[in-house]
Amino acid sequence: VDKVVSSAARAVADVPDGATVLIGGFGVIQGWPASLVDALATRGPRALTIVANTPGVGPLSPQRLAERGLVRKLVASYAVYPTQRAPMGDGITAGRIALELVPQGTLVERVRAGGAGLAAFYTPTGAGTEAADGKEARVFDGRGHVLERAIRGDVALVRAARADRYGNLTYRRGSRNVNPAFATAARTTIAEVDEIVEPGGLDPEAIVTPGIFVDRVVKTEHAMDPATLLALSRRYGKQWDLEARERPVGPRGLPPDLMARRVALLFEPGEYVNLGVGLPTLVSSVLDAEQGITLHSENGMLGFGPLADPGTATDVHRYNASGQLVTGLPGESFTDSAEAFAMARSGRVSTIVLGGFQVSASGDLANWRVPETGVGGIGGAMDLAAGRARVVVMMFHCTRAGAPKLVPRCTYPLTAERCVTTVVTDLAVIDVGPSGFVVRELAPGVGLDELRAVTAAPLAAAPDLHAMEF
Amino acid sequence: VDKVVSSAARAVADVPDGATVLIGGFGVIQGWPASLVDALATRGPRALTIVANTPGVGPLSPQRLAERGLVRKLVASYAVYPTQRAPMGDGITAGRIALELVPQGTLVERVRAGGAGLAAFYTPTGAGTEAADGKEARVFDGRGHVLERAIRGDVALVRAARADRYGNLTYRRGSRNVNPAFATAARTTIAEVDEIVEPGGLDPEAIVTPGIFVDRVVKTEHAMDPATLLALSRRYGKQWDLEARERPVGPRGLPPDLMARRVALLFEPGEYVNLGVGLPTLVSSVLDAEQGITLHSENGMLGFGPLADPGTATDVHRYNASGQLVTGLPGESFTDSAEAFAMARSGRVSTIVLGGFQVSASGDLANWRVPETGVGGIGGAMDLAAGRARVVVMMFHCTRAGAPKLVPRCTYPLTAERCVTTVVTDLAVIDVGPSGFVVRELAPGVGLDELRAVTAAPLAAAPDLHAMEF
Numbered sequence: 001v002d003k004v005v006s007s008a009a010r011a012v013a014d015v016p017d018g019a020t021v022l023i024g025g026f027g028v029i030q031g032w033p034a035s036l037v038d039a040l041a042t043r044g045p046r047a048l049t050i051v052a053n054t055p056g057v058g059p060l061s062p063q064r065l066a067e068r069g070l071v072r073k074l075v076a077s078y079a080v081y082p083t084q085r086a087p088m089g090d091g092i093t094a095g096r097i098a099l100e101l102v103p104q105g106t107l108v109e110r111v112r113a114g115g116a117g118l119a120a121f122y123t124p125t126g127a128g129t130e131a132a133d134g135k136e137a138r139v140f141d142g143r144g145h146v147l148e149r150a151i152r153g154d155v156a157l158v159r160a161a162r163a164d165r166y167g168n169l170t171y172r173r174g175s176r177n178v179n180p181a182f183a184t185a186a187r188t189t190i191a192e193v194d195e196i197v198e199p200g201g202l203d204p205e206a207i208v209t210p211g212i213f214v215d216r217v218v219k220t221e222h223a224m225d226p227a228t229l230l231a232l233s234r235r236y237g238k239q240w241d242l243e244a245r246e247r248p249v250g251p252r253g254l255p256p257d258l259m260a261r262r263v264a265l266l267f268e269p270g271e272y273v274n275l276g277v278g279l280p281t282l283v284s285s286v287l288d289a290e291q292g293i294t295l296h297s298e299n300g301m302l303g304f305g306p307l308a309d310p311g312t313a314t315d316v317h318r319y320n321a322s323g324q325l326v327t328g329l330p331g332e333s334f335t336d337s338a339e340a341f342a343m344a345r346s347g348r349v350s351t352i353v354l355g356g357f358q359v360s361a362s363g364d365l366a367n368w369r370v371p372e373t374g375v376g377g378i379g380g381a382m383d384l385a386a387g388r389a390r391v392v393v394m395m396f397h398c399t400r401a402g403a404p405k406l407v408p409r410c411t412y413p414l415t416a417e418r419c420v421t422t423v424v425t426d427l428a429v430i431d432v433g434p435s436g437f438v439v440r441e442l443a444p445g446v447g448l449d450e451l452r453a454v455t456a457a458p459l460a461a462a463p464d465l466h467a468m469e470f
Numbered sequence: 471v472d473k474v475v476s477s478a479a480r481a482v483a484d485v486p487d488g489a490t491v492l493i494g495g496f497g498v499i500q501g502w503p504a505s506l507v508d509a510l511a512t513r514g515p516r517a518l519t520i521v522a523n524t525p526g527v528g529p530l531s532p533q534r535l536a537e538r539g540l541v542r543k544l545v546a547s548y549a550v551y552p553t554q555r556a557p558m559g560d561g562i563t564a565g566r567i568a569l570e571l572v573p574q575g576t577l578v579e580r581v582r583a584g585g586a587g588l589a590a591f592y593t594p595t596g597a598g599t600e601a602a603d604g605k606e607a608r609v610f611d612g613r614g615h616v617l618e619r620a621i622r623g624d625v626a627l628v629r630a631a632r633a634d635r636y637g638n639l640t641y642r643r644g645s646r647n648v649n650p651a652f653a654t655a656a657r658t659t660i661a662e663v664d665e666i667v668e669p670g671g672l673d674p675e676a677i678v679t680p681g682i683f684v685d686r687v688v689k690t691e692h693a694m695d696p697a698t699l700l701a702l703s704r705r706y707g708k709q710w711d712l713e714a715r716e717r718p719v720g721p722r723g724l725p726p727d728l729m730a731r732r733v734a735l736l737f738e739p740g741e742y743v744n745l746g747v748g749l750p751t752l753v754s755s756v757l758d759a760e761q762g763i764t765l766h767s768e769n770g771m772l773g774f775g776p777l778a779d780p781g782t783a784t785d786v787h788r789y790n791a792s793g794q795l796v797t798g799l800p801g802e803s804f805t806d807s808a809e810a811f812a813m814a815r816s817g818r819v820s821t822i823v824l825g826g827f828q829v830s831a832s833g834d835l836a837n838w839r840v841p842e843t844g845v846g847g848i849g850g851a852m853d854l855a856a857g858r859a860r861v862v863v864m865m866f867h868c869t870r871a872g873a874p875k876l877v878p879r880c881t882y883p884l885t886a887e888r889c890v891t892t893v894v895t896d897l898a899v900i901d902v903g904p905s906g907f908v909v910r911e912l913a914p915g916v917g918l919d920e921l922r923a924v925t926a927a928p929l930a931a932a933p934d935l936h937a938m939e940f
Contacts, residue, residue, distance in 0.1 A: 001740040001762045113591065116808075117815025117857060119610035121583065121591040140589035140619075149610075166764070166773070166801045170675065184812060199801030205640065206676040207803040210772045212742050212764065212818045270471040272682050292471045294636070294682065302680045303636070331636045331669030333677040338586075342654060345587025348682045387587060 003167040004196055005216045008039035011190045015155050017045045018072075022111060022151075022186055023052040023062050024158035024179035026299040026337065027323035029232045030316055031175045033159040033192040034060035034222035040157070041065050047072040051111065051151060053104060053178050053337070054078040054377070055088035058236040060222055063087050071097050075151070077104035078377030084236070093374065103131055104298060105341030105383030106148050108178045112338045113150035115184025115213070120149045125345065125386040128417045131378060156186035159220070160209065161317075163193040164200070167214030168207045172317035173334050176208060177299040180336040183209045190216040194223055208336070229316045229325075253397065253426030254443050254468070261286045261470050262441075263353055263394050263424050267293050274298070274344060274384055276354040276367075277322045279394050281307065283353055284326065296349050297321045298380040300340045303332035321380060341380070347387045354381050356393040356423070358410045361436035361457040363420040365393060366412035378415075385416035397425035397454055404456035406430065406437060427451055429468060436460065441468040473637040474666055475686045478509035481660045485510060485625050488542075490519040492581060492621075492656055493532050494628035494649035496769040496807065497524075497793040499702045500786055501645045503629040503662040504530035504692035510627070511535050517542040521581065521621060523574060523648050523807070524548040524847070525558035528706040530692055533557050541567050545621070547574035548847030554706070563844065573601050574768060575811030575853030576618055578648045582808045584622035585654025585683070592617055595815065595856040598887040600839075601848060626656035629690075630679065631787075633663040634670070637684030638677045642787035643804050646678060647769040650806040653679045660686040664693055678806070699786045699795075723867065723896030724913050724938070731756045731940050732911075733823055733864050733894050737763050741820045742813070744768070744854055746837075747792045748825040749864050751777065754796065766819050767791045768850040770810040773802035791850060811850070817857045824851050826863040826893070828880040831906035831927040833890040835863060836882035848885075855886035867895035867924055874926035876900065876907060897921055899938060906930065911938040 005011045015021065021040070025032040041064045048070050055062050055076060065071050066087035079099050080089035091097035102110070103125050113121055126132045127144035136147040158179040160169035169191055171179060183189050191214050254262070260282035267273060267287075274296045275283050285306040287293050294303045298321040305327035308318070313325045320326050343349050358366040365385065369376035385391055398404055406423065423430045428451055429441040439451065440462045452459050475481045485491065491510070495502040511534045518540050525532050525546060535541050536557035549569050550559035561567035572580070573595050583591055596602045597614035606617040628649040630639040639661055641649060653659050661684050724732070730752035737743060737757075744766045745753050755776040757763050764773050768791040775797035778788070783795045790796050813819050828836040835855065839846035855861055868874055876893065893900045898921055899911040909921065910932045922929050 001764070109586070109588070112812075115816055116579070116812035117594065117817065118579070119592040119594070119608075119613075119615045122589040124587065124589070143589075145589045164801055168801065168803050172675070184816065184818075202803075203673075203676065204798075204803050205642070206673065210803040210805055210809075210813075211801070212766065212772060212813050294471070296682065302682060328674075331634055331638065331681070333638050333672075333674050333680040335680055339680075342582075342586035343680075343682050346585055346654065347587065348654075 002165045003211065003214060003217045004165055005218050008035040008192065008218050008221065009043065011216045011218045012036055012040045012043055015040060015043070015045050018047045019045060019154040020049040020051065022153035022156040022182040023050060024156070024177070024182045025056065026053050026174070026177035027319055028057045029061065029236050029323070030224055030229055030319065031159055031177065032056055032061050033157040035218065035220050036157040036190055036192050037062060037064050041068045041070065044068060044070060046070055049073040049075065051075040051153060053107065055086065057084055057086060058232055066091050066097065073098040073100065075100040075102060077102055077107050077379055080374050080376065101378055103378045103382040104380035105345060108181050108337045108341060110148050110151040111185045112181040114152035115181060118150055120147055122147055125383045129382065129414045131382060151185065153186040154188065156182045156189040158183045158189065158191050160191050160193045162195045162197060162202060163191055163217045164197050164202050166199050167191065167211030167217055168202055169193065169209035169214060170202055170206055171208055174297065174299045174301045174319045175317040176334055176336050178337045180209050181338045183213045188215045189213055190218065192218050192220045194220055224316050226314055226316055230310055233310055252445065256282055257286065258470065259394060259424055259426055262429060262468060263392060265470065266392060266422065267291055267351060271350045272296055272348060273351045273353065274349050276352070276381060276384070277379060278355040280353040280355060281320060281322050281324055296340065296343060298337060298340050300335040300337050301332065302335070303329055305329045341383050344384045344387045347389055349384070349387060349389055351390045351392060352384045353392045353394050354384065356395040356405060357412050358405050358407050359393050359420050359423055360410045361408055363418045363432040364410050365391065365415045365420050366410040367415045369413050371412065381415045385419040390421045391419045393420050393423045395425055397427040404454055407456045438462050439465055441466055443468050472635045473681065473684060473687045474635055475688050478505040478662065478688050478691065479513065481686045481688045482506060482510045482513055485513065485515050487516045489515060489624040490521065492623035492626040492652040493520060493522040494647070494652045495523065495526065496644070496647035497789055498527045499531065499706050499793070500694055500699055500789065501629055501647065502526055502531050503627040505688065505690050506627040506660055506662050507532060507534050511538045511540065514538060514540060516540055519543040519545065521545040521623060523577065525556065527554055527556060528702055536561050536567065543568040543570065545570040545572060547572055547577050547849055550844050550846065571848055573848045573852040574850040575815060578651050578807045578811060580618050580621040581655045582651040583620035585651060588620055590617055590619045595853045599852065599884045601852060621655065623656040624658065626652045626659040628653045628659065628661050630661050630663045632665045632667060632672060633661055633687045634667050634672050636669050637661065637681030637687055638672055639663065639679035639684060640672055640676055641678055644767065644769045644771045644789045645787040646804055647807045650679050651808045653683045658685045659683055660688065662688050662690045664690055694786050696784055696786055700780055703780055722915065726752055727756065728940065729864060729894055729896055732899065732938060733862060735940065736862060736892065737761055737821060742766050742818060743821045743823065744814060744819050746822070746824040746851060746854070747849060750823040750825060751790060751792050751794055753823060766810065766813060768807060768810050770805040770807050771802065772805070773799055775799045811853050814854045814857045817859055819854070819857060819859055821860045821862060822854045823862045823864050824854065826865040826875060827882050828875050828877050829863050829890050829893055830880045831878055833888045833902040834880050835861065835885045835890050836880040837885045839883050841882065851885045855889040860891045861889045863890050863893045865895055867897040874924055877926045908932050909935055911936055913938050
C-alpha cells in the first residue's frame, strides 16, 4: 500500500467545487501545507469551505485560496488580523466569504469528534457568550454547557515532518498542533511532509498519525528553515512582537517587562501556566527557574522556555500560540492541540494569563472583539477560561484612546463570565472580589485617586494596600 | 517538581473510602498497575467504584480489590469471564458489587471526555441495543445516537513504561491502551512505571502522557517479563486460545483454520481489518503478505503480524485485543485505545470480523451476552460495528448444543442492528441481502438441504451457488 504521490498537483487533482477542506497548521506564517494549498489554488475548485485554526498570513497560508477567489466560507478561531489586511479578511468584510467563528479548542475538538465518529458534544467553552448564540444550551452539574456539532471534511490537507509509504506520520514540536485531529476527519487525507522513508523507518512509538487516516503523501516543495521563516517574519509577522510592547496613551505606569515580572510573582511553585497572546507572552522571559513553572501553549507545547531571538533561533518548530519562537527546556513535551485544550478545559492548567479589552467588576472578561473595528478572533481564550483555573488578566489600565478598561459591566462581547481572579495593569494589581474590584498594590508613584480617575467601576482599597513589589 | 514517590503504599495512602478509582490496562493478565493495585488492596479503603476496561484475571489485576471486599461498583466493558470464576464476577452475581456495563470504545471515550473537560457526547455506538437503555437517544444525520456522560475519577492508577521526574510518561506498544485517557481524568493520577529517568531523558516527541496530568510516579515491583507472563498465562489465561478452536457438536464442517482462510479471502488488497475475540483471531495467521492487509486492534495496535508462540515470544507488550501475543511488522504503529476506537467508529477500519451468538435475517448481530449464562461482556464489538464498515461474522453454524445461530430475529441482546454483511461458518458462506440470507458457498460435502436443516431462518440460494474456494 504505497501512498506516496509524485506531486502536490496530482494529490489535489480530484478536489471538487464546493468541497469542505480542512487545513492543518496553527501559526501565522509557519507550518502550513503550503505546497498542497498552492496546488489547490492553482487548480482552482470554487466555492470551497475552508476549516482552519486561522487563515494565516502570507503566500504560504490558506490566504492564497481567498486571494484566488475560491473560498465561500471560512470556519476558524481567528478571521481578521488587527494590523494586517489580507484576502480572507477582505472577503469577509466585503461579504463575499461567510464566516463561522469558533473558539479554538472547540474547533479542534469538533474536528476530532468528526474523526472519532461522534456526532456532537457538550462543552463549557463559550457558555454565556456570543459563541453560544443559536446553539443548544444545557446545564450539567450546575454549569452551563453548549452543544457543539462534529465537523468532517471532504479533504484534509495536513503538514507533517516525516512519513513512511504506509502514510504513518510524525510531527515536529509545535508544528503538530491541529494536524493530527484534522488528519482523522476527512474522506481523503493528504499529508505534505519534509521526508519520506520506508516502512520501519519511523519509531513506531513516536508515530502520531497512523497511516490508516492518511490516503496520500507528498514531499513538500516548501521546507521551512530559519532563514525563510525570518524573511517571512520580517515581511508579515513582525507586528506580533511590536503590538505587545506598544504603550498606550495614558498616565505614567510600569513598562511591560515590569508588568510581566509582577505577573510572574503571582505564580505558586510548580504551577502549570498558559500565557495568552500579546502582553502575557512577555512573562515567559522573566520567570525564575527556581519557581518551577511549566509553560503550556495551545498548539501543544508544554515546558518550553523564554522567547527566542528570531534572528538567531535555529528551530522553526518551537513556537508558542502567538507564533513567537521560543526556546526548549529539558522535560518539555509535545501533544496535539486537542490534548492541549483538554489540559486547560479540565483544569490541569492552574493559572491562565490573558490580555483584556474589558474586565467587569463581577469578573467577566471581554478580550476577543471590539465591535467597532471588525470581526476579530476568538482564539483560545474562551477554552482557557473554561477550565476554572485562576485567570489573571494582564493589560494596560486604559485603551490607547485613554478609555477605562475596568468597567461596571462589559460592553464588548464576552470571552467568559465571572472568570477573572486578578488584574495586573501598568498602574496596579487589582483582585476581583465578591463585591467588585479591590486594589491590592499600586505602581510606584501612582495614587489611589489617580487610579480611580481612570477606572470606570468602583475600586475598594485592600486593608493592606501597598506599593507594588517585585 | 519531583513527582517520584518512594513506594506504592505511600502513593495510595490518601485514597479514601468511597473513592472512584480509574485503573488502566486492557488485557487479561498483563499490563495492570499491579503494585499500586496491591498497595491499595493492602491499605483497604472500602466501597470503591472501579472503572476499568475489564476486571482482569489473576492476582495482579483489579480482581485483587474485589477479593478483599473493597469494591461497591464496577464500570467496565467486560465483567465476568465465561470460563473463569473470579472475585469480581462472584461479587456481581451475588449482588454485592453493582455493575455498569459499557461498550469498550464508549468507556474510554467517556473517560477521555472527562479528562478533556467535556460533559457528554453523542455516539452511534449501542444505539438500538441494551447499552442504550435509560439513556437519551437522538437522531443526527438520519442515524440513531446515544448521549453518554463523561467519567472522572478521584484517583487514576496507570501503568507506563518510563517516566521522568516531571511525570512525563511513555508506554510500550499494546500496553498503552486506555492508560493515556485514564491518566487525564482524575483529581490525582498515579503512574507505575518500569523505569524513572531525569527530565530530558525521554524523547519529547514520544512522550504520550505529559507530566501535567500526572501527580505521582512509582517504580513498579511487578515488572512483566516473558517468563512471568507465560507462567501466569498457563495458570489463568490459557483458555483464551483453546475456546476459539473448540469444535461444537454438530454436522461435519470446516476446521477453524480453514474458516479463517475463507474469511481472509474476502478482504480487498490494502484493507484495514479488525479481528474480534475468539475465532476471528485465527485469521491473523493465514493472511498472505501480498494482500497488504493492515490489522487493527482495539488496544491501539495497527499493522501487527500473526499470532506469536507464547512459549518463545520475547515481547510481552505486543498483544491483540484478546490478550494473545502477536508478532510485529515493519510500518506498525501504536496509539491509545480512544484513538483505536476513533478509527473504527469513523469507518476507517474497512472490514470487521466478529464472532457471533446469533445473526438475524436482517443483519442484526448478537454476540455479547447469552442471558441464561450471566452478565457477559460487551467488549469492543458495538463500537466496531458502529463504523458502518463491512461486518463479517465468523462463527460455527450451530451452538455446541446444536441450536441454529442464523435466526429470523435475534432473541439474545443485540450488539448492533442491521450491521452484518456476510457470515462465514464451518458449513457455508452466507450474505445478508435485502430479503434475508443468501447462501453463496457451501463447505465441501455440505448440501443445501442439510444447511437449511440447521438454520432457523429461510436461506435463498445465490444464482452462482458453488463449493467453497480457498
